[in-house]
Amino acid sequence: xxxxxxxxxxxxxxxxxxxxxxxxxxxxxxxxxxxxxxxxxxxxxxxxxxxxxxxxxxxxxxxxxxxxxxxxxxxxxxxxxxxxxxxxxxxxxxxxxxxxxxxxxxxxxxxxxxxxxxxxxxxxxxxxxxxxxxxxxxxxxxxxxxxxxxxxxxxxxxxxxxxx
Numbered sequence: 001x002x003x004x005x006x007x008x009x010x011x012x013x014x015x016x017x018x019x020x021x022x023x024x025x026x027x028x029x030x031x032x033x034x035x036x037x038x039x040x041x042x043x044x045x046x047x048x049x050x051x052x053x054x055x056x057x058x059x060x061x062x063x064x065x066x067x068x069x070x071x072x073x074x075x076x077x078x079x080x081x082x083x084x085x086x087x088x089x090x091x092x093x094x095x096x097x098x099x100x101x102x103x104x105x106x107x108x109x110x111x112x113x114x115x116x117x118x119x120x121x122x123x124x125x126x127x128x129x130x131x132x133x134x135x136x137x138x139x140x141x142x143x144x145x146x147x148x149x150x151x152x153x154x155x156x157x158x159x160x161x162x163x164x
Contacts, residue, residue: 001063061159104136115164
């Protein structure tokens, strides 16, 4: 999952387009949301099913929802990977997250490990506005300690992760 994909590459392509330059087909192909997933699958010779997801501000929790759903219904294990970079400065008026570039990976296993619960509650008003990097760190600390709860509000939707 990634909210922005390779937005730095996309910004560079847009600037080249504005200047009337010919775009590199390779750079264009690598600017799409699933480019890194495709490169990884080829490098690792991984032929298993893969899903890439981008859902705006709610990409992180919806990535979790997709992974948890797959573990519950389709497969024993799912590797959830979330990665994003700080958006280029030109987007600073529209996007403020993440505050730092990061990647977060968690192996979900139906039969081994701790039980993780992901809840979603529709609220009238959001109160907690934390950066996705802070949420991912909180979720990782919760998983490492096998206890706790992480709550994040996204425009009227409250997501929570906790270990049962």
